[in-house]
Amino acid sequence: MKEPAxxxxxxxxxxxxxxxxxxxxxxxxxxxxxxDGRPDDLAVAATKxxxxxxVTEMDIAAEKLITGYLAEHRPDDGFLGEExxxxxxxxxxxxxxxxxxxxxxxxxxxxxxxxxxxxERDGETLVGVVEAPMRGETFRAVLGGGAFLGDRGxxxxxxxxxxxxxxxxxxxxxxxxxxxxxxVAQRLIPRLRDIRRGGSAAIDLCDVxxxxxxxxYERGLHPWDLAAGALIAREAGARTGGRPGTPPGFDxxxxxxxxxxEPLLELLEEYGAWHD
Numbered sequence: 001m002k003e004p005a006x007x008x009x010x011x012x013x014x015x016x017x018x019x020x021x022x023x024x025x026x027x028x029x030x031x032x033x034x035x036d037g038r039p040d041d042l043a044v045a046a047t048k049x050x051x052x053x054x055v056t057e058m059d060i061a062a063e064k065l066i067t068g069y070l071a072e073h074r075p076d077d078g079f080l081g082e083e084x085x086x087x088x089x090x091x092x093x094x095x096x097x098x099x100x101x102x103x104x105x106x107x108x109x110x111x112x113x114x115x116x117x118x119x120e121r122d123g124e125t126l127v128g129v130v131e132a133p134m135r136g137e138t139f140r141a142v143l144g145g146g147a148f149l150g151d152r153g154x155x156x157x158x159x160x161x162x163x164x165x166x167x168x169x170x171x172x173x174x175x176x177x178x179x180x181x182x183x184v185a186q187r188l189i190p191r192l193r194d195i196r197r198g199g200s201a202a203i204d205l206c207d208v209x210x211x212x213x214x215x216x217y218e219r220g221l222h223p224w225d226l227a228a229g230a231l232i233a234r235e236a237g238a239r240t241g242g243r244p245g246t247p248p249g250f251d252x253x254x255x256x257x258x259x260x261x262e263p264l265l266e267l268l269e270e271y272g273a274w275h276d
Contacts, residue, residue, distance in 0.1 A: 015126075019119040020140060022073055022074065023117040023118075023140075024129055025069070026065070026066045026069045027116075027131035027138070029065055030099055033062055034100060037058060038109075058106075063081045063085055076089055081098075082098045082100075082224045085097060093119055093120070096118045097117050100114075101114045101202040105199045105200060112135070113132070116228045116229060118227035125231040128227065130202045130203065139228075140232070141209075143235070147209050155211065158257070160214060163193065164214075165192050165193055165215055165260055166193050166194055167192050169196075170220075172220045184268070184273050188271065191267060201216075201221055201229060202225065204218075205233045205255055206233070208256065209233045214257070217264065218253050230253070230255065240255045242274075244265065252273055
């Protein structure tokens with residue numbers, strides 16, 4: 001995934017309007033399916049296999065709903081989805097889908113989970129939608145067109161000194177990686193106002209866009225975790241990136257307003273945030 005170059009021609013407005021409309025409707029339908037189809041007692045036996053199986057089934061059902069809806073309207077597009085959707089397509093457009101970002105939150109009945117849908121062309125994200133049903137929020141962005149929460153335009157917070165920043169992060173499921181991430185967070189905390197751990201990369205990126213966080217970083221994200229949210233953050237004024245000189249990706253994803261992005265990335269580099 002690449003960040004848009006300043007010299008790139010703007011995307012065709014008719015195309016982006018079509019893609020945005022489809023993404024909004026697909027995300028709305030999948031969000032309703034996940035919200036209304038979640039059993040009330042799902043977290044009662046959260047350590048057993050049965051509730052996790054239910055979550056997996058809901059995840060797969062949501063992805064099938066999304067891909068089916070999009071394919072009905074744009075049959076020549078490609079797909080990349082967390083739950084296995086993968087096809088090249090022939091139109092040049094690829095949909096990057098996370099049907100349920102924040103699975104553990106969903107399992108436990110916490111509200112911070114989302115449906116994330118992005119449309120990209122040649123590795124560049126044109127449209128991003130993040131639907132957070134339990135928060136009643138729909139974030140959206142079009143490349144070059146700004147970021148919005150509903151009809152309200154979004155802008156990142158003015159950059160404070162690093163010691164007054166509220167920064168969010170996430171942790172990997174692999175124990176050794178989590179241990180290293182915890183060590184990095186422990187070293188960061190004295191340098192910041194505080195650290196939060198929301199549990200959904202897509203929502204964290206949108207909260208940077210909405211000015212609710214001063215920054216966000218995480219290691220181990222896949223394209224479907226960050227495609228939509230990173231565009232929304234950038235269109236609200238944030239910088240996004242990975243290891244110095246690289247785009248956001250699996251090794252590291254950082255999003256923050258200019259003035260926070262640079263010193264935060266320097267600290268993450270100093271603390272070896274992308275090493276075990």
